[in-house]
Amino acid sequence: MRTQTSLLILIAVMIGTGTHLVNAQQRDTSMDNFIDGLMGQMTIDEKIGQLNLVTAGEVTTGSIVSTDVETKIKTGKIGGIFSMTSVPRIRAAQELAVNHSRLKIPIIFGLDVIHGYKTIFPIPLGLAATWDMDLIRETARIAAKEASADGLNWTFSPMVDISRDARWGRISEGSGEDTYLSSRIAEAMVHGYQGNDLSADNTLMACVKHFALYGAAEAGRDYNTTDMSLHRMYNEYLPPYKAAIDAGAGSVMTAFNDINGVPATANKWLMTDVLRNEWGFDGFVVTDYTAVNELIDHGLGNLQEVSALSLKAGVEMDMVGEGFLTTLKKSLDEGKVGEADIDRACRLVLEAKYKLGLFEDPFRYCDEARAAQTILHPTHLAKAREAAGKSFVLLKNDGQLLPLKKAGTVALIGPLANTGSNMPGTWSVSADLENTPSLLEGMRAALGEQVNIVYHQGSNLLADSAYQERATLFGRTIPRDERPEAEIIAEALEVAKQADVVVAALGESSEMSGEASSRTDIGIPAVQQRLLIELLKTGKPVVLVLFTGRPLTLTWENEHVPAILNAWFGGTETGKAVADVLFGDVNPSGKLPATFPQHVGQLPLYYSHKNTGRPLADGQWFQKFRSNYLDVSNDPLYPFGYGLSYTTFTYGELMLSTDTLQRSGKMQVSVEVSNTGEYAGEEVVQLYIRDLVGSVTRPVKELKGFRKIQLVPGQSQRVVFDLTEEDLKFYNADLEHVAEAGEFIVFVGTNSRDVQEKRFFLKD
Ligand code: BGC
Numbered sequence: 001m002r003t004q005t006s007l008l009i010l011i012a013v014m015i016g017t018g019t020h021l022v023n024a025q026q027r028d029t030s031m032d033n034f035i036d037g038l039m040g041q042m043t044i045d046e047k048i049g050q051l052n053l054v055t056a057g058e059v060t061t062g063s064i065v066s067t068d069v070e071t072k073i074k075t076g077k078i079g080g081i082f083s084m085t086s087v088p089r090i091r092a093a094q095e096l097a098v099n100h101s102r103l104k105i106p107i108i109f110g111l112d113v114i115h116g117y118k119t120i121f122p123i124p125l126g127l128a129a130t131w132d133m134d135l136i137r138e139t140a141r142i143a144a145k146e147a148s149a150d151g152l153n154w155t156f157s158p159m160v161d162i163s164r165d166a167r168w169g170r171i172s173e174g175s176g177e178d179t180y181l182s183s184r185i186a187e188a189m190v191h192g193y194q195g196n197d198l199s200a201d202n203t204l205m206a207c208v209k210h211f212a213l214y215g216a217a218e219a220g221r222d223y224n225t226t227d228m229s230l231h232r233m234y235n236e237y238l239p240p241y242k243a244a245i246d247a248g249a250g251s252v253m254t255a256f257n258d259i260n261g262v263p264a265t266a267n268k269w270l271m272t273d274v275l276r277n278e279w280g281f282d283g284f285v286v287t288d289y290t291a292v293n294e295l296i297d298h299g300l301g302n303l304q305e306v307s308a309l310s311l312k313a314g315v316e317m318d319m320v321g322e323g324f325l326t327t328l329k330k331s332l333d334e335g336k337v338g339e340a341d342i343d344r345a346c347r348l349v350l351e352a353k354y355k356l357g358l359f360e361d362p363f364r365y366c367d368e369a370r371a372a373q374t375i376l377h378p379t380h381l382a383k384a385r386e387a388a389g390k391s392f393v394l395l396k397n398d399g400q401l402l403p404l405k406k407a408g409t410v411a412l413i414g415p416l417a418n419t420g421s422n423m424p425g426t427w428s429v430s431a432d433l434e435n436t437p438s439l440l441e442g443m444r445a446a447l448g449e450q451v452n453i454v455y456h457q458g459s460n461l462l463a464d465s466a467y468q469e470r471a472t473l474f475g476r477t478i479p480r481d482e483r484p485e486a487e488i489i490a491e492a493l494e495v496a497k498q499a500d501v502v503v504a505a506l507g508e509s510s511e512m513s514g515e516a517s518s519r520t521d522i523g524i525p526a527v528q529q530r531l532l533i534e535l536l537k538t539g540k541p542v543v544l545v546l547f548t549g550r551p552l553t554l555t556w557e558n559e560h561v562p563a564i565l566n567a568w569f570g571g572t573e574t575g576k577a578v579a580d581v582l583f584g585d586v587n588p589s590g591k592l593p594a595t596f597p598q599h600v601g602q603l604p605l606y607y608s609h610k611n612t613g614r615p616l617a618d619g620q621w622f623q624k625f626r627s628n629y630l631d632v633s634n635d636p637l638y639p640f641g642y643g644l645s646y647t648t649f650t651y652g653e654l655m656l657s658t659d660t661l662q663r664s665g666k667m668q669v670s671v672e673v674s675n676t677g678e679y680a681g682e683e684v685v686q687l688y689i690r691d692l693v694g695s696v697t698r699p700v701k702e703l704k705g706f707r708k709i710q711l712v713p714g715q716s717q718r719v720v721f722d723l724t725e726e727d728l729k730f731y732n733a734d735l736e737h738v739a740e741a742g743e744f745i746v747f748v749g750t751n752s753r754d755v756q757e758k759r760f761f762l763k764d
Contacts, residue, residue, distance in 0.1 A: 034359070035350050039343065041103060044329060047346040049077040050105065052325045053286060053317050056084035056093075059429040061112060061515075062289035064320055069093075073107065074100045077325060079317060079349050080154070080286075082110035085430055090151030091366045098362045106362035108353055110154035113204065114173060114427040115139070117146035119380040119572055120436070123425035123513075123549055124159060126391035126568030128175035128593035129643070131684045131708055133188040139387055140192025142380045144204040147430075149374040153356050153365050155204045156253060158189035160240035161213070164604040166594065167220025169517030172426050172549030172569075174215060176593030177606045177640060179236050180703040183243035190247035198250060199357030201364050208244035209253035210288055212270055213237050217257055220603065222516050225258045231696060234731035236608070242279055250283040250352055254315060256291050263298045265291040266306065271314030284348035286317040293321035303327055308336045316345035381573060388570030388577030390682075393590035394644040395554070398562040401541050403584030403646055404501060406450040411499035412440055413458040413492050413535060414506045415528065416547045421476045425569025426514030426549055433475050439505050439545070442575010447583065454499060457481065458492040458535075461509050463527040471512045478509055485527065489534050502535050502542045503582065504561075510569050513549025522600050523553045536560060545578055551596040555637055566590075584646065589682035589708070591643035591751065595636040602632065607640040607752040608699040641686050641703075641751035647677030647713065654748050654756040661762050663725050663739070670720040671748050671756070675711035684708045685719045688747040688755065689728065694740055696733050701752060721748075728762055 039047070054066035061083060072078045073096040084090055090109050098104045115121045121139040122129075130136065140157075147155065160182055163171040175182040186208065195203040216237060217224035228237065245252070252275065255264040264270055265287050275281045287310065295306035307323035308331040318324035331337045357364050374380075394402070404410070416422060418440045421433035437445065440455050447453070461478045462468040463485075472478055481488050496502050506528045511517060523529070524546075535542050543563040546552070557564060565588065570577050580586040597605045612627040620626075621633035628634055652672035661667045673685055687705040691698040705721045723746065728739040741764045749755030 031351060031354050034354065035347055038103065038105070038350065039346065042346070044332065044339070044342065046076040046103060047342050048325060048328050049075075050079035050346045050349045051317050051328075052078050052322060053080040053082060053110070053319045054078055055082055055320055056089075058085060059083045061429065062320060064290055066320060070096060073097050076101045076103060076105070078107060080108040080110060082156070083429070084109060085111060085150060085152070087151045087366045087368045087371055091363060094362050094366065105350070106353055106358040108154050108356065108358065109152050109365070110156060110207070111147060111152050112157070112427055112429050113143050113147045113152065113155040114157050114159065115425070116143045116384065116428065116571060117150065117430050118375045118432060119146060119377075119384050120424040120428045120431045121384050121387045121571045122391040123172050123427070123569045124174055125172050125176055125549065125593060126425070126570060127387065128181065128185055129393050129568070129590035130387065130390040131181070131591055131706055132390060133184055135387055135390060136185055137188040137192040138383060140189045141195070142383060144193045144195070145202045146375045146380065148202050148204055148365050149367060149371040151366050153204055153358070154207065154251070155193055156207045156209060157193070158186050158206065158244060159209050160186045160244055161210055161215030161255075162237050162240060163215030163594070164606040165220035166522050166551040166597065167518050167520060167600065167603060168215060168217055169222060169513045169519065169550065170215065170515055171551075171594065172513035175240070177595060178593065178608065178703050179239050181593055181706070182240040186240045186244040187247040190244050190249045194248060194250065198355045199360070201367070205250040205352060205356060206244070207251040207253050207286065208241055208249045210255035210264070211241055211252050211275065211285075212255055212264060213259055214255035214257055220518050222518050223256045227260055230735060231731060231733065234735055238274070245275070245279050245281050250355065252281065252283065252285045254285060254287045254291055256288050256294060258298060263295055263300065265315060266295050266300055266309040266313050268313040276314060284316040284345070284352055285314060287315055287319045287321075289319050290321040292318050292323040304331055304336075307331065311337055311341050311345060316348045384571050385573035385577050385580070388573050389580045389586040391568055391570060391590050392577070392581050392588050393566040393592055394588040395564040395566055395638055396558060396561070397644055397646070400646070401563040402543060402565070402582060404543070404582050406447065406583050408500040409452040409454060409498055411496045411502045411540075412443065412453050412455045412505060413496060413502060414504050414531070415457055415459055415461045415478055416507055416509070417455060417505035418457065419478050422478065422510040422547070423569060423574040424571055425510045426517070428571070431572070436572055437575045439575045439578055442573065443579040446576040446579035451583070454495050456492040456495040457488070458504075459485065459488060459527045459531040461528070462525045471509050471517075473511050476510050485530065489531055492531065493534060493538060496535055496538050496540060499540060502538070502540045503545055504532055504535055504542055505545045505547065506532060507547035507552065508549060510549065520600065522550060524557065529556070532557070532561070543582065545582070551592070551594050553597055553600055553637070555598050558637060584679070587646045587679045587681040588643065589645060589684070591641050591684045592638055593640070595640045596638040598635065598637045599632045601629070602634070605636060608702050610697050611700050639751050639753040641684070642753070643751070645677070645679070645681045645683065647675055647679040647681040649681070649683045649711070649750060650674045650676045651749065651756065654758050656746065656758050656760055659760045661723065661725070661760060663762070663764065665724070667723045667760065668720050669723055669746050669748060670718055672716050672718045673709065673711070674716040675713050678713055680710070680712040682708055682710050683750065686749060686751065687721050688752060690745040690747070691728065691730070691740070692743045692745065694730070694742070698730065701747060703752070725762065
């Protein structure tokens with residue numbers, strides 16, 4: 001809300017004419033009065049209508065699509081519409097609402113603006129790899145500017161589900177495995193979308209999702225059950241949602257999954273006790289796509305019963321399924337819900353519209369001229385290129401193969417090398433797929449004549465055509481070559497032989513991660529691996545540019561390929577950004593926000609695990625009767641926080657200002673970091689702690705701070721972290737947020753594995 005205190009606020013609620021003019025600079029009492037006045041005129045059907053969110057079906061994000069949208073708008077049966085884009089269409093729908101419905105209540109327009117609107121930034125997991133909160137905030141700000149210029153005022157983002165199981169396809173949409181990093185990102189994104197004025201015409205209302213614990217689906221299978229202790233929820237999985245709420249997120253989306261026996265969409269404890277009563281959330285809760293109806297399959301009753309359950313649990317808006325619309329009146333008549341339940345929900349939805357300034361001007365977000373000026377603005381594309389370059393993680397670089405020289409011939413080979421439609425990555429529903437440059441096109445545009453790039457697709461994405469079809473939906477096709485594999489590879493090798501260096505663009509298509517895209521085998525598909533083996537046999541230096549929406553098992557690749565750059569899916573400017581990094585204009589600085597396992601059988605695998613009663617002795621990978629596997633060590637392939645640079649950073653000795661922290665005091669933890677290599681670069685200095693003795697068991701390491709610094713060769717900087725009692729707090733067995741006196745270890749380093757440590761005490 002605007003903060004300028006101004007003159008007395010004038011409200012003109014022109015009851016009777018049905019026009020609601022309200023000054024945006026309101027105190028809450030004005031909002032209350034306005035909504036009281038409006039609700040006083042509403043029939044119960046109109047109130048229920050406000051709880052109905054329909055999809056225009058323009059972009060597909062679920063299997064059922066709403067019908068009769070126009071009639072429903074005119075009869076007051078719709079509160080919000082999503083998946084409708086562009087000013088003319090949104091204006092037309094809004095006109096139906098404000099000119100043809102009885103009370104002329106404006107509609108809220110939502111969309112999955114997840115990592116950009118038309119200018120697409122890296123997938124969220126990639127953005128998380130930047131560890132750059134200002135950059136992440138800016139990407140959300142740009143997304144909001146573009147989407148709000150095009151008629152939208154609500155985004156279904158940020159997605160803050162912690163996931164520690166890379167089989168789950170939606171790990172690509174979140175910030176990875178870590179509670180602290182995800183929480184900071186959740187705040188940055190909410191601030192980016194909402195700015196400090198929700199009613200401004202260039203901000204969007206955020207919707208934090210999926211509340212809650214969606215990323216902990218059993219076996220990484222999408223929509224699957226979650227059963228989790230309260231202790232783990234409070235310490236590890238809930239904080240990012242809370243951080244988004246504390247940052248002011250205006251709405252929350254329920255998760256699809258079952259949580260300890262009660263699906264999130266009907267979970268009163270979650271929606272009311274935790275979200276409202278403990279956290280003080282005052283926005284509205286929307287279900288996920290048809291999640292109310294899915295409560296029937298969860299086994300909670302028929303549509304009328306589950307709709308009542310969901311409303312009473314604390315849900316306000318029903319996405320697509322129309323259970324609320326079609327059954328709540330009956331439930332009210334039968335005494336199964338109270339009028340107060342419906343009023344509560346209706347009021348919260350109206351409040352959101354009020355905060356967005358829609359009653360003041362329902363067309364606030366509809367301005368073709370602004371849309372034309374804003375969308376894909378060159379400054380946005382420049383930011384997308386910067387963000388992509390910063391999201392890439394250099395996983396391996398033997399013998400300083402990278403950066404490459406801007407000369408000679410490069411063979412760009414692989415099924416991901418020339419597919420523009422796959423570059424935006426999953427959940428980029430508004431991307432212009434046709435006009436997104438492929439890696440080949442982007443590299444050529446960035447490098448011009450300096451480097452000769454020759455190309456071959458090299459292999460299919462997947463050997464199995466049916467699997468490939470499932471993995472390339474929504475216009476993200478990759479052409480298939482049905483000739484024998486040996487023939488295709490032989491042709492590719494001819495191309496490789498012309499070059500000084502081979503860049504192999506391999507990995508997943510964009511739709512191999514994301515919703516309903518779980519995988520049991522998380523390696524590079526075998527057909528692509530066979531191509532890679534042949535490319536390596538040519539004796540040419542091979543750089544693997546990896547496309548992926550999740551941690552992959554790269555054990556073989558790590559052993560055999562000299563250089564590996566993980567590009568995730570970098571968005572609109574992927575191609576240019578890859579060229580920037582491969583040829584040294586940008587020094588890679590991304591750090592993994594999720595552990596890369598050696599083997600899928602290790603999952604869930606995360607750095608912040610408990611010690612167990614039978615940990616391995618230092619330096620051992622197998623000991624009988626210890627917690628380990630017979631065949632593979634417990635180590636990850638690449639640990640959380642890992643990522644190389646073209647330069648080298650040397651850490652001086654870790655220093656503590658004291659070895660005893662007083663409860664009200666603070667301790668400085670510092671280290672001098674020097675750039676001892678030959679390139680300017682950025683380093684993410686990471687601080688972890690371990691609570692050695694507690695009333696409940698504590699993880700072996702927990703991230704509690706990080707700094708991203710920039711150093712030119714020869715430059716040093718002392719990085720100082722202030723540690724206070726607050727950083728040592730956790731939820732104990734009674735779910736009290738406490739710091740317990742005793743001994744701790746603080747670790748500082750370049751990733752979660754390679755750290756220095758010092759001990760200290762927290763004193764009462
Ligand atoms: C997804 C949500 C998304 C919604 C609307 C669902 O299938 O789970 O993340 O916001 O569709 O598109």
